[in-house]
Amino acid sequence: MAYKLGIIGTNWITKQFVQAAHESGQYALTAVYSRHEDTGQQFAQTFNVDAVYTDLESFYTSGINVVYIASPNSVHFEQVKAAISHDIHVIVEKSAFSNPTEYAAILELLHDHPAVRLFEAARHIQQANFKIIEQKVAKMEKISGATFVYEKYSSRFDDYLAGNEPNVLSRRFSAGALTDLGVYPIYAAIKLFGAPKQSHYFATPLRNGADGRGIAILRYNDFDVTIEFGKGSNSHLTSEILGRRDTLVIGDIAEVLNVTYYDDGSTAHQLSQEPLSNPMIAEVVKFADMMTNPNETVEAYQELLTLSRTVNQVLFDLRQDAGIVFPADEQ
Ligand SMILES: NC(=O)c1ccc[n+]([C@@H]2O[C@H](COP(=O)([O-])OP(=O)(O)OC[C@H]3O[C@@H](n4cnc5c(N)ncnc54)[C@H](OP(=O)(O)O)[C@@H]3O)[C@@H](O)[C@H]2O)c1
DSSP: EEEEEEEEOOSSSHHHHHHHHHTTTTTEEEEEOSSSSSHHHHHHHTTTOEEEESSSSHTTTOOOOOEESSSSSHHHHHHHHHHHHHTTTEEEEEOOOOOOHHHHHHHHHHHHHHOOOOEOOOOOGHHHHHHHHHHHHOSSSSSOOOEEOOOOOOOTTTHHHTTOGGGGGOOGTSSSHHHIIHHHHHHHHHHHOOOOOOOOEEEEEOSSSSSSEEEEEEESSOEEEEEEEESSSSOOOOOEESSSEEEEEEEEETTTTOEEOOOOOOEEEEEEOOOOOOHHHHHHHHHHHHHTTTTTTTHHHHHHHHHHHHHHHHHHHHHHHHHHHOOGOOO
C-alpha cells in the first residue's frame, strides 16, 4: 500500500520529489499545503490532487501518513514539530533545523512518538555513486586529505544584486551559502570520515550579514577536509580525496555524477554508474523501506539520524566560528 503523502512548500524541488515518490510506486500525493490557495491549487493540479490546505492543522489531520517539507529552513522546526505531534512521518529538506537547540527539542518529541520516522533529505548520500565512493574510500590505504567544491551562481543572486533579500540568502530564514550549498559537501565529509574534531569557517559576508560564499575546514586526526562553496559565482573545480599516490576524483560532490579513481600509477578507472534520471529516487526508496520495516532497519535509521544531528552540530559550530547568528538562535 502506498504512503499517503502530503507536501509543504510548492517550489520546483517539491515537484521533483513528488515525481520521484510516484516513480518509486510507494507514495501517493494526497494533500498539498500552501500559504496561498491559488499556489496550492496550481501545484495540486499538476498531480491531479484535490485536497489543498492553507491551514496546517487541517492538513495534518487530512489522513496523510508522511509529509515532505521543503519550506525555508527557519520554518522547518515548527512544521516538523506539528507533524510529529500528529504521528506523521517526516521527510524534511536539508538543512533540517537552524541549530542544535531545535534539534534537541525534536529528538525529545520523537522520543514520545517512537513510531514516527524523521528523515533529512540529503539525497546525494543515498545515490549509487555515493555508495561507490564510500566503498572505495574504505579500501584506500591512506587518506591524506580531501577538497570538496560546490559553488554555483544562484538564480536568486540576481535578486540580491537588484537590492532585495531572497529567502535563500537571508539569516532570517536560517539560510546562506553554508546551509544551502555547503551542507552537501559537509554531509559527504561526515558520512565518509565521521565527525571532525575541529571545524573552522572563513565566510565572505553579504551586505545583510549572511554568507555568500566561504571556505570551511574540517580537521580530523591526521588530515583536513577543505570545503569551498558559494552562491554568487561558478566554480568548475572538481572534488577529490587524496590517498598517498592514489586519488579519487568526484565530478560534482552534490550531484555525484562522475567518480574516477587514479591508482598508484595514475591510471584512471571510471567507477561511476549512469545516474538515475531523478536524483531523489534513491532516498525516497530508502525512506519508504525504513517506514515499512522499522524493526529490521532500526540501526540504519539511528545511524542516519545521528549523521543528520552531527551535520547540524557542525553547521552550527562553523557559523559560530564565523560569527554568523540566525534570529532562530536567539529564540
Ligand atoms: N534537495 C535539493 O536538491 C534541494 C534543492 C533546493 C532546495 N532545497 C531545500 O528545500 C527547502 C526550500 O528551498 P527553496 O529554495 O525552494 O525555498 P523558497 O523558495 O524560499 O520556499 C519554498 C516554499 O516554501 C514556501 N515559503 C516561502 N516563503 C515562506 C515563508 N516565509 N514562510 C513559510 N513558507 C514559505 C513557499 O511555498 P508556498 O508559497 O506554497 O507556501 C515556497 O514555494 C530548503 O530547505 C532548501 O535547502 C533542496
